[in-house]
Amino acid sequence: WSLSGVEGSNNRTIYCNDTSDNLNSTLVVFTIDTTFPLIEITLPANNTNTTDTVLNVNYTRSDTNLDSCWFSNDSLSANTTLASCTNITTITWVEGQHNVTVWVNDSANNVNRSDVRFTIDTSPPFFVDIDNQTLVNNTALSYDINATDDLTEVDCFTVNDSNFAITCGGLLTNATIFPVDIVYINITVNDSLNNVNSSIMFVNFTAVIDSTPPYFTDIANQTINNVTALLYDINATDETGLSGFVIDDTTNFTINFASGLLENNTQLVINNYRINVTINDTSDNKNSTIMSVNVTGFTTPDIIAPYFIDIENQTINNVTSLYYNINATDESLFDCFTVNDTDFIINCTGYLENNTQLAVQLYTINITINDSTNNLNSSLMWVNVTGFTTPDIIDPEITITNPVNNSNQSTTSFTLNYTFVEINPGFCWYSNNSGTANSSTVSMGTNFSLSGVEGINNRTVYCNDTANNINSSLPVYFTIDTTPPDINITYPTNNTNTTDTGLNVNYTRSDSGIDSCWFSNDSFVSNTTLSSCTNITTVTWVEGQHNVSVWINDSANNVNRSDVRFTIDTEPPFFTDIDNQTLVNNTGLSYDINATDDLTEVDCFTVNDSNFAITCDGLLTNDTIFSVDIYYINITVNDSLNNLNSSIMFVNFTAVADTTFPEITITSPVNNSNQSTNTFDLNYTYIEANPDSCWY
Template identity: 30%
Template sequence: MSIGLNKKNIGLMLLGIIFLLFAIMVNAALNGVTLDTPQSNENISGTYTLSATVTGNADNVTFYWSNDTGTTWYLIGTNNTAGSYFTYSMDTSAIGDDTGLYFNATAMNDTTIVSSTNTGITVDNTPPLISPTTPSDGENISGTVWINATWSDETSGVETARYIWSNSTWAGNWISLNGTNDTAELKDGDYNITYNATDYLGNSNTTYITVSVDNTKPTIDLVYPPPGSSLTGSVEIMGVASDASPEAISSNDTRFTWNNTYNDWGFTNNTPLTDGYYVLNISANDSAGNENFTISTFTLDNMPPSVVIIYPQNITYPSNITLINTSITDSTGVDKVLAEVDDSSNITLVFDGSFYINNTINLGEGTHRIRIYANDTLSNMNSTEEVYFTVDNAPPYIEYMPPTPGNETNISGAKTINVSSPDSDLDTIIIYVDSVQVQSCPTSPCEYSWDTTGYSDGLHNFTATANDTVGNINSSLSVRTVTVDNTPPDIIPITPAEGEILKGTIDVSAVWSDDATQVGVSRFRWMNTTDTGTWANLNGTLDTTLLNDGSYNINFWANDSAGNINQTNVSITVDNTLPQVIINSPQNNSVVQASSVLLNASIVETNPDTLWWQLDSNGTNITGCTSCNSYETTIPLS
């Protein structure tokens, strides 16, 4: 507390001066005084003893202080014990913290007053400020930690800053701040860390924090899946952990999410995972920073086995199938392979060291289907691979089709050889004539137009073969032998003769022949410019009375068994009308009185032949004319 120059203080000073004058008068001479403490630039605090030494004797010494470089002095107190060394105990807190203070000692006797002043003195009764920074109050710590704090003292400065460990049964040694401390040297448990800062005047400030030392790692164990497991579907990893100050469980793979449970922890994948081998580091941390970990290794396999059907393939085979051969691979291992055959039976394929096979099967003629079912050890199944194939160990069926000439037939001109095969795997049909290939067809039917006119009349043959895509050949088709005849038969009319005039029923006859084959049909018919009769077989007759008189052709026609035709005509005249005779002289019932008589007659006839006279009933004929229409002659009368 400062002392000001009020009326009370002035009175005290006057009183001191009176005592001083009194002392001067009573005592010996006073030559000087020295303020021993505090020294200039000294720092003081608390209860402090002021001291002064006088030269000579003084009745008393009075101590003052000033905070304005001596302009105003404040009384501290007076030691009235006469002598040469004076002290006075003061409570510096009455002044308050301050710097640059002046302190004064004034000595008096009855005749003399002397004084001494020291400067730059600091009064400091406030302890330093100290604030712990690390660790935090209540923190769990482990290993080597920083023990840090901040401190300050505005007046005299901090001389020492330190800390000490302690608990209810033990205390360590003071250690300077700031620094590190290996907590491994301590037993796990609760501790106080006491922080202390002392300034140069001995003012001290102490504070503490409570921490828990925990150098024991958490325990962590993997429960599922066992190390090296093979997994499918969504992955779940489970385990247990424990610690006195548990904090968190974490994974080095962000695709897995923690279930936020420490003791019974678990992780599930939050992002789709690709198949492969995984190594997860699962860490358990406590609040002291201790960490322990476990490793989870597994293979993820969501893919079914890879299936390649090596045999049989999607083709046609010429012999029975007695083997199924497949290549099956899987990252986690193949468990079972089945072959479904023709939708009716399942057979097991076994591993022979390289492939999965079955060699007990025997699939014969026909179309077949095999589907493979392959499971891996995680029950992933592939059932997508299948094969369709045909066993064809019989040669293609082959046959002649119309209008192919028959065996031992007679043919002529262009003939079609038509060969057919219904085989679904047909490759080629080949047609041969007289053992020479004349046609090749990749499909059925196979046709060949055989121009027999390029071959000699007589016996010839043809056949065909067929082979399929797997090499089966059918060459058993019968060879057909035919007679080629491109020459028409000969036909020669016998009756009637060319130009003959006929009446009534006449004979129509001819002779015919064929060198290569035989005549099949021989016939005739009449025809004129306006009409045609029906065919009649040779040899035969023709009733001309059924015809009008006139000119006709008799058409003779013959064919052979090869279909060759020959025909010829004979021209005839049909005349079934009697000639009309007109006797011009003598007249009927006339009387002739002469030695001769004129005979004159004419006929009406298209085809006159003979005109003659017959006299009396005795049948005497008188020759007339031929191929004439009239005749006149004179005969004598007897």
């Protein structure tokens, strides 16, 4: 039937009888709701402009059967759910205009909306017309400055100098008479949201009309070779104000407009280039001159540095002068020596002396030599100034701090760190595993970056002081282990299905230095320690699939893991389609029973009465002709793990008229449902072997 209802609660009852006048009925109750929920955006006001990129959008909504809320932004092509119909408070809005729609519906799916438009503007306005101005100092300034804003409106201009005035429209005027000068002012513009931008300009007040061109103060012809870049600074000046430099040959050269730095912008060939350089001042008076750049062929320069042939550390006492001759040479022409410490002097022949009374200390000085083409070389030497005191006979004290003795590590590279106690530090070195080979020396206190070998290693550090007292540290022994331990889950096999909720997980592991074991289950967010690396035997597994990882590490913290997946299924399958059957006693039964299982597979069906047969797929048939009677049978189904479920049904073999009432089910509208229209279809289904008529 196609019917209509009224706003609010409605009900309908359907009655049916069969040809034997067996009468039955069914009732459905439902609500008709055609009223839209109310919704209104209260903040921000429509067409708001703001700098707040995290602006909240607040709204009110009401309905007796409120269901859900959501919103869309700009394109309306994507919706965002608003949990519990809360305000929009977590959005960071991008720069620009936004069109936001908030939607609400009720349980009858009546939908309403509210819209708002607002603009996010955090960018300042920008100048489109602002230039420096030049005028005679007794002339009034009237200059229109322009700016614009991409999103909102330009509000006003201000100027930082009270001798000037500027209108909000950008008209700049001078409020006083100026002497001859260049006055720099800062023009500021803001938009309606007070986003601010500034620009510096100058007003050049001149006494007379400037008709004098600028002039060059430094310009000369240049000569370079064909593999050298041209870098030449041209200078010029003007009585009022120099504006900039330009050249006529922009194919091969470029010049910095403001500074006059001339460079080549291509690889120059051997040639004599002539360039016209032009300068202009702020009154656009111009001057030009021709210069040449003569590019010659490249000749190999002397790039080999001089070298020392005799330089050694020196030791003197604090009452003795230093007299030491250093020798050096060069492949072409040696030039001179210099020293970096003013406590010493050296002449160009290499004669080194102290320039002051030296204190008792170790002086480290840098001797530099150069040749006639200024190629440099340097060497450090020290001058150890001692006093007339008892000679140093105390050995240095050395302690290795890393690696720690008897430690383990998982990398072959390490830093050999040590500390020392010594007032006259000299040099240190170390011995390797064999103890027969030594490293190069380093200044005392410099650590060593080393590498070791797999297995047991040892290192000993030796140091001497400036009096050549030698001592060594205690040796440290440490083990390098880069091999992760072996681990393998042996039980259960991967992808096992089982009903055993106390299933043990067994594994094997091996390593020469096992430290600890642990396991994680499913989520991998929490670990469980396995004391003494025992098997997993105390867990009661919940129903479902499990992903178990067992981890192991050794004393060098090398980590390995083994994984297994298994399913615990103790729940039987369940019937999805099993109903009592009625048929005439001389008719063959053929009825399909269905079942399913959440975790594993349905295996087979059985029936407890030998007068019936059922296939593993659930097809129930009768093997004999039955007399008129009702036969109760037990249908059993099992899954692949033999979890069982049973259900009793009957088969009614009849020989006389039908006395069974029709079964009627209203399918639309759904009982206790809500709908938003007062017209609807009243739909139903029935089970009846001998149907007659229905009404409501």
